[in-house]
Amino acid sequence: EITHGYPDVAAVLAGFPDGLVLDGELLAVDATTGRPLPFATLQRRLGRKAPDDALRAEVPVAFLAYDVLAADGALIVAEPYHERRARLEALRWPAGGVASGTALAPVQYLTTADEVDAAFLGARAMGNEGLLCKDPAAPYTPGRRGKQWIKLKRALATLDVVVVGAERGHGRRRDLLSDYTFAVRASDDDPTLLNVGKAYNGLTDVEILALTTRLHELTIQRSGRFHQVQPAIVLEVTFDAVQRSARHKSGFALRFPRIVRIRDDKPPHEIDTLARVRELAGDATATLNDGDDGDVPGSDAEAPNAERGADDPGAHA
Helix, strand or coil: CCHHHCHHHHHHHCCCCCCCEEEEEEEEECCCCCCECCHHHHHCCCCCCCCCHHHHHHCCEEEEEEEEEEECCEECCCCCHHHHHHHHHHCCCCCCHHHHCEEECCEEECCCHHHHHHHHHHHHHCCCCCEEEECCCCCCCCCCCCCCEEEECCCCEEEEEEEEEEEECCHHHCCCEEEEEEEEECCCCCCCEEEEEEECCCCCHHHHHHHHHHHHHHEEEEECCEEEECCCCEEEEEECEEEECCCCCCCEEEECCEEEEECCCCCHHHCCEHHHHHHHHHHCCCCCCCCCCCCCCCCCCCCCEEECCCCCCCCCC
């Protein structure tokens, strides 16, 4: 129960009909422009039982609605999306968009690749991560939805990094070193390694098995499941954005990193530097994810239509 922490939002939602269940998201927003603010800003409101007027004014929060699960006290998840959307549009949404405290995420009906590209670029320009494409005939299905709902995001760039730590995975990977903490060089002249993230996706089972053998040989120190290793293995990683992060010594973290390939052709002294990370951070428009991996060893820190954030902060991705 978090209602007490958001009296500004609750007051607006109280005007909606009883028996209504909405699917949406709380966002910290710029009350003037409607742009989403970094997640780190919203964190200042999290857990507050009674935010004072000053904090509420400094960190405005709005509820952005994406979908509806129940109306008039009855579940409507089996209805096609276009009917659920019609129900949402029939509600009386306050004037002023997110500045009012709640708003309905905008939708575009798209039929060509060019239209999807334009919508995606518009969403990124507004500070969102991408689009959520929904089949107009799709029901509201919890969990995996196949191709009826598709998140559309694109990798920002790639970086060459060096593995400085490895951790055993889970499930069928519980005996393999499959989670890799990686770093960049402080500069071309300074070989100090600064962590910028952790990745565990992108490699095949054969590659992970081979890396496990190599990483055991490179292990310097063990702490539980975590192995600190000699910086000898270079990876090329891709990611959605670069975020500022107080939990990394570099001051930055890669959002949703994924391993592209093992760079046995590149020695560690040729990996990317912090300057390149800063450059990419300047180009990124991302919010801070509270799930950033820290520097502590072993820490786990349609196409038919698209809900987007070009006119509002509600990119559903």
